[in-house]
Amino acid sequence: MTNINRKIAIVGTGVIGASWATHFLAQGFTVFATDPADNAEARLYDFVDANWASVEALGLIEGASKSNLKFTTDLTKAVNGAEFVQESGPERIEVKHKLIESIEAAAGVDTIIASSTSGLLISDIQSKAAHPERIVLGHPFNPPHLIPLVEVLGGKLTTPENVTKAINFYDSIGKKPIRINKEIKGHVANRLQVALWREAFSLVVRGVASVEDIDTAISNGPGLRWALLGPFLNLHASGGPGGITHTLQHLGPAQREWAQDLGEYPPTDDYIVPCANGVVTELEGYDFVKTLKERDELLIGLLAAKKGSSQIP
Numbered sequence: 133m134t135n136i137n138r139k140i141a142i143v144g145t146g147v148i149g150a151s152w153a154t155h156f157l158a159q160g161f162t163v164f165a166t167d168p169a170d171n172a173e174a175r176l177y178d179f180v181d182a183n184w185a186s187v188e189a190l191g192l193i194e195g196a197s198k199s200n201l202k203f204t205t206d207l208t209k210a211v212n213g214a215e216f217v218q219e220s221g222p223e224r225i226e227v228k229h230k231l232i233e234s235i236e237a238a239a240g241v242d243t244i245i246a247s248s249t250s251g252l253l254i255s256d257i258q259s260k261a262a263h264p265e266r267i268v269l270g271h272p273f274n275p276p277h278l279i280p281l282v283e284v285l286g287g288k289l290t291t292p293e294n295v296t297k298a299i300n301f302y303d304s305i306g307k308k309p310i311r312i313n314k315e316i317k318g319h320v321a322n323r324l325q326v327a328l329w330r331e332a333f334s335l336v337v338r339g340v341a342s343v344e345d346i347d348t349a350i351s352n353g354p355g356l357r358w359a360l361l362g363p364f365l366n367l368h369a370s371g372g373p374g375g376i377t378h379t380l381q382h383l384g385p386a387q388r389e390w391a392q393d394l395g396e397y398p399p400t401d402d403y404i405v406p407c408a409n410g411v412v413t414e415l416e417g418y419d420f421v422k423t424l425k426e427r428d429e430l431l432i433g434l435l436a437a438k439k440g441s442s443q444i445p
Contacts, residue, residue, distance in 0.1 A: 134195035135160035141214035149220035160193035166210035246270030254287035264289035280308035334395020343410020
């Protein structure tokens with residue numbers, strides 16, 4: 133199968149937009165990207181070049197090539213004729229409104245416009261749109277060229293059909309889309325992360341454990357399981373024959389007590405210094421650029437292993 137000559141528009145080529153462009157290129161599309169920032173074109177091509185080996189390792193669709201990337205500062209040229217628009221502009225509602233206005237002036241009335249926004253509500257983003265029914269949330273997990281998750285949601289004026297259309301599109305290009313049923317700030321995955329960070333910050337501030345030991349606790353403990361099964365299936369596995377029902381009946385009272393003792397997100401910025409100092413200590417003796425490179429290499433291996441499994445959801 134080839135997606136050559138099928139045009140995707142990327143509006144905004146920062147870290148997220150560039151990563152999206154890399155993924156769409158790997159899926160065989162012709163990608164037109166636009167961004168008014170100085171040196172945006174050079175940064176985009178550098179990003180694609182630096183990360184092409186990663187998407188090659190994951191597997192390229194027939195016809196996929198870096199040469200299918202086109203950059204223009206003319207948003208109209210980038211969007212005109214695109215079958216799908218992935219907007220990844222700055223997280224400011226007034227900027228989103230201007231981008232949507234410009235995109236709609238050039239895109240077909242049936243073209244899905246997906247926003248990568250990590251926290252803004254789609255209802256707010258689409259509030260001034262001429263055709264709000266086709267504007268959806270398409271929030272990736274960073275980096276989109278490696279991480280499969282995409283959170284999809286419609287705003288108050290989005291039609292259910294277009295939400296389904298977006299989900300089906302993302303599914304067809306190797307993503308793992310989830311449908312969010314109700315708008316909420318931060319969506320789903322980021323809120324789950326914040327819940328963990330809130331307690332992690334609190335544990336550091338309260339002197340319960342060091343930054344390094346908290347990182348170790350997650351990366352060498354539950355994080356290993358979470359990479360394979362989500363929190364509910366892990367609870368189900370913990371219950372043996374009785375499954376999640378047994379786990380919650382057995383541990384629920386204790387966990388309820390622990391939950392009442394969880395820390396709050398620090399009310400001031402005083403927590404930043406001890407957390408940052410802890411990270412510096414943890415990274416002593418490591419080259420963090422190489423750490424991230426090795427992380428991505430291991431992630432590619434994990435994704436390949438999961439793809440080859442028939443029993444991991």
